[in-house]
Amino acid sequence: MFYVGLLTSFLALAASAAAFILVVIALSRKQTQLSGAAQLLTKLGFLAHTAALLSLLIMQVLQDYSNVYVVSVINPAMPWILKITALWGGQTGSLFFWSWMISLCAFVAVTGKKRLLDNWSFLVVCLNQILFLGLSLFADNPFTRVWALEDGSLVTSLFAPQVGAVVEKLNNGMGLNPLLRHPGMVIHPPLLYIGYALYMVPFAVGISTLARGSQSEHLLDQTRTWLLSAWVFLGAGIVLGSWWSYDVLGWGGYWAWDPVETASLMPWLASTALMHSLLLERRRNIFQRFNVLLVLLSYLLVVFSIFVTRSGLVNSVHAFGESSISIPLLVFMFVLLLVSIVLLVWRWKSLNSEWKFGSAFSREALFLYTNIILIALVLICLWGLVFPLINGALTGVEMTLHRGFYDRSTTPLFALLVVLMSVCPLVGWSAANLQKLGKKLWIPLAAAVLGLLAVFLGGVRQAWALGGIFIVILGFATLVYLTVKDVKAVGLTRFPKLWWNQRARYGAWLVHTGILMIALGILGMGNLAASIEGTMVPGEKMPLRGYEIEFVSVSESFENPEYMTVSAETVLYKDGKEIARLNPAQHIYPDREEYITIPDAHATLRGDVYTLLAGYDVDVPYITLRLSDNPLVNFMWIGGIFMTVGGTLAATLPGKRSEREEEAQTVEETLESPSAANL
Amino acid sequence: MKNKKNVKLIIGVVVIAAALLYLVISSTLSQSQYFMTVEELKVGQAELVGKNIRMSGVVLGDTISYDPQTLDLSFEVAQIPGDHELIKEMGGMSVVLAQAAHDPTLPKILVHYNGPRPDLLKDEAQAIMTGALDESGVFQVSELLLKCPSKYEAELPAQSK
Numbered sequence: 001m002f003y004v005g006l007l008t009s010f011l012a013l014a015a016s017a018a019a020f021i022l023v024v025i026a027l028s029r030k031q032t033q034l035s036g037a038a039q040l041l042t043k044l045g046f047l048a049h050t051a052a053l054l055s056l057l058i059m060q061v062l063q064d065y066s067n068v069y070v071v072s073v074i075n076p077a078m079p080w081i082l083k084i085t086a087l088w089g090g091q092t093g094s095l096f097f098w099s100w101m102i103s104l105c106a107f108v109a110v111t112g113k114k115r116l117l118d119n120w121s122f123l124v125v126c127l128n129q130i131l132f133l134g135l136s137l138f139a140d141n142p143f144t145r146v147w148a149l150e151d152g153s154l155v156t157s158l159f160a161p162q163v164g165a166v167v168e169k170l171n172n173g174m175g176l177n178p179l180l181r182h183p184g185m186v187i188h189p190p191l192l193y194i195g196y197a198l199y200m201v202p203f204a205v206g207i208s209t210l211a212r213g214s215q216s217e218h219l220l221d222q223t224r225t226w227l228l229s230a231w232v233f234l235g236a237g238i239v240l241g242s243w244w245s246y247d248v249l250g251w252g253g254y255w256a257w258d259p260v261e262t263a264s265l266m267p268w269l270a271s272t273a274l275m276h277s278l279l280l281e282r283r284r285n286i287f288q289r290f291n292v293l294l295v296l297l298s299y300l301l302v303v304f305s306i307f308v309t310r311s312g313l314v315n316s317v318h319a320f321g322e323s324s325i326s327i328p329l330l331v332f333m334f335v336l337l338l339v340s341i342v343l344l345v346w347r348w349k350s351l352n353s354e355w356k357f358g359s360a361f362s363r364e365a366l367f368l369y370t371n372i373i374l375i376a377l378v379l380i381c382l383w384g385l386v387f388p389l390i391n392g393a394l395t396g397v398e399m400t401l402h403r404g405f406y407d408r409s410t411t412p413l414f415a416l417l418v419v420l421m422s423v424c425p426l427v428g429w430s431a432a433n434l435q436k437l438g439k440k441l442w443i444p445l446a447a448a449v450l451g452l453l454a455v456f457l458g459g460v461r462q463a464w465a466l467g468g469i470f471i472v473i474l475g476f477a478t479l480v481y482l483t484v485k486d487v488k489a490v491g492l493t494r495f496p497k498l499w500w501n502q503r504a505r506y507g508a509w510l511v512h513t514g515i516l517m518i519a520l521g522i523l524g525m526g527n528l529a530a531s532i533e534g535t536m537v538p539g540e541k542m543p544l545r546g547y548e549i550e551f552v553s554v555s556e557s558f559e560n561p562e563y564m565t566v567s568a569e570t571v572l573y574k575d576g577k578e579i580a581r582l583n584p585a586q587h588i589y590p591d592r593e594e595y596i597t598i599p600d601a602h603a604t605l606r607g608d609v610y611t612l613l614a615g616y617d618v619d620v621p622y623i624t625l626r627l628s629d630n631p632l633v634n635f636m637w638i639g640g641i642f643m644t645v646g647g648t649l650a651a652t653l654p655g656k657r658s659e660r661e662e663e664a665q666t667v668e669e670t671l672e673s674p675s676a677a678n679l
Numbered sequence: 680m681k682n683k684k685n686v687k688l689i690i691g692v693v694v695i696a697a698a699l700l701y702l703v704i705s706s707t708l709s710q711s712q713y714f715m716t717v718e719e720l721k722v723g724q725a726e727l728v729g730k731n732i733r734m735s736g737v738v739l740g741d742t743i744s745y746d747p748q749t750l751d752l753s754f755e756v757a758q759i760p761g762d763h764e765l766i767k768e769m770g771g772m773s774v775v776l777a778q779a780a781h782d783p784t785l786p787k788i789l790v791h792y793n794g795p796r797p798d799l800l801k802d803e804a805q806a807i808m809t810g811a812l813d814e815s816g817v818f819q820v821s822e823l824l825l826k827c828p829s830k831y832e833a834e835l836p837a838q839s840k
Contacts, residue, residue: 402712
């Protein structure tokens with residue numbers, strides 16, 4: 001397997017290099033159409049790359065402990081599914097996996113009906129392939145083996161480090177980090193990587209558009225599906241990651257503004273802005289410059305994010321630590337940045353820059369405000385990440401911005417975004433003004449006031465929470481109100497067809513509903529949550545709000561060969577009545593000197609009552625327990641599902657302005673006109 | 680008409696930019712955090728009271744005291760270098776931790792934390808602490824992160840042969 005993997009991985013690299021040379025030759029001859037040979041090479045390269053990936057997977061599953069990577073992430077007690085997912089459980093494997101994702105995207109780009117066939121785009125794609133696969137193979141090769149030298153010492157090397165050295169097969173591996181053995185962590189990295197990799201293709205097309213000087217109408221048709229899919233995967237990946245941290249890291253948090261988290265949010269924010277301005281370009285043919293800029297920025301931020309995760313330059317709990325690939329990555333990032341800037345400056349004048357607004361309250365204007373806020377958020381994140389570096393270089397004092405910085409500076413902006421999201425669907429294209437807005441707003445507004453009253457009577461008194469809940473209900477009510485209006489306009493029987501034909505529009509509404517739910521979850525966790533910590537002996541109770549938790553017993557068991565399970569039995573009461581039995585636990589890995597907490601929660605739509613086993617003694621016995629009331633938290637995960645479904649729906653709509661869509665647009669205009677008429 | 684619109688636009692841009700700048704600058708000033716070693720903290724003690732500080736040091740096992748009833752946890756940490764390069768030169772983190780834990784000449788500081796005692800808290804562990812210095816010179820920790828010496832050992836397991 002070692003030879004298969006090594007050979008095919010280098011073949012894949014050679015194929016990318018050959019394709020790159022072909023593309024360069026073609027470009028020097030001023031041919032813009034991608035040749036058949038280059039396409040074939042890309043496909044073959046992908047097949048070879050896949051074969052290499054499979055050989056690594058086979059080594060993992062068959063536990064080939066002569067492979068260094070297998071030794072570092074596998075052990076015999078792990079179930080087979082984790083032996084597979086360990087592929088992205090360590091720095092080496094995940095870099096190789098990432099390079100494969102890039103290959104996959106290149107492969108998809110040259111196959112299928114809507115092929116991407118121009119040399120300029122492909123130049124960029126090939127460069128990415130060569131860089132990442134090259135980094136993986138030369139800086140951190142996943143096939144590196146363990147060798148025993150003649151004097152008995154062990155070294156790691158790809159080939160025999162000296163005469164007389166033999167490949168050494170160890171008996172055992174270290175196994176995957178326990179924190180990474182959660183279902184959320186099993187799928188979170190691949191989703192994130194797919195999202196990241198998908199941004200590469202629009203970036204390539206963007207560069208190509210600028211290099212060729214063609215109009216960017218082309219750009220938007222070709223990249224819409226790519227961008228939407230990228231956005232969906234990245235968004236889903238981020239939400240899953242935050243669910244994982246809520247469920248595994250034990251502190252009950254879901255987002256810590258850690259550098260790696262922040263860096264993954266940046267391309268998402270930038271491309272969210274892009275989604276909005278692309279729509280405007282389509283409808284009103286404005287914002288073209290802005291769009292090209294955002295397409296380029298999204299992928300640049302992806303590369304930046306990879307850099308943050310892997311360079312070890314930024315202090316983070318998630319980062320892989322220092323590695324030898326940081327310098328090449330940094331150089332690559334700056335080359336891409338420089339090329340983007342030069343091309344943008346060169347073509348700036350030729351890009352359509354029409355900029356026409358009906359009024360400051362038209363939908364275009366609200367889209368613009370949305371985008372300004374999104375870009376501002378990206379800049380704040382960027383500042384938060386680079387400030388420690390700049391400050392360190394200038395003053396020599398090591399300093400960082402902790403989460404308080406992000407909380408304080410981004411909260412008002414996120415709040416504004418939610419407000420804009422709530423009112424935007426009500427505002428017509430171009431010819432809206434405040435008066436018209438007011439007339440449409442009153443029904444959702446009334447609903448929001450009623451909702452606010454209900455929450456207030458329900459006992460919520462914090463001003464921030466009330467304000468937030470008001471805005472979110474306003475947003476929900478608006479979307480419901482508009483949907484009901486659409487149903488009324490076309491009739492219930494025709495509505496499903498309209499809904500499907502216009503899935504970009506309704507998909508977007510689903511996404512907005514999802515975001516509002518996430519906002520609700522954040523609000524609940526940020527403003528309404530409470531927790532208490534204490535040490536209890538059996539029979540003792542600990543109160544929190546209307547709840548009480550009673551400690552019954554604590555026991556150790558050894559069912560799993562790798563870890564010992566410590567499980568506490570507790571009973572949760574609400575207003576004196578038993579509502580659930582919760583078993584917060586710990587898994588203790590004696591060999592690794594590590595443990596992870598397995599929280600247990602009583603989950604409802606209202607929120608979680610969350611228990612965490614923080615300490616214990618089986619002999620006394622006592623436990624130290626953390627009990628938290630996390631209102632509304634589950635809306636965050638439901639919102640994530642809405643966001644993913646909505647985005648996927650929109651992504652399935654064909655990219656070209658088809659007749660069907662023209663028709664759909666007419667329907668939409670008729671839908672919008674009655675409200676315009678009765679003013 | 681056109682001029683009027685431009686003026687409006689400029690005012691709008693200026694207001695937004697000013698608001699953003701205010702947000703970023705004020706947040707930067709109020710929420711920044713110092714990375715320090717035990718030694719640096721001891722030297723600058725007087726001016727650093729109340730400032731948000733992130734500090735790393737090695738846990739001295741004999742000094743740990745913990746009350747499971749009140750969750751009061753205190754222990755001493757000793758100086759380890761903050762520079763990655765220097766740690767590498769000295770033979771890696773596990774070597775540095777082991778040496779520092781048994782070197783009485785190094786600067787030490789008493790830290791206090793309220794919360795359950797982490798299992799990883801033991802002699803020679805690296806503690807990464809976020810908190811602030813109080814007037815009596817005790818470092819009050821709000822966030823406690825521990826790394827075990829074993830984490831820094833070489834990639835290949837020693838028991839393998």
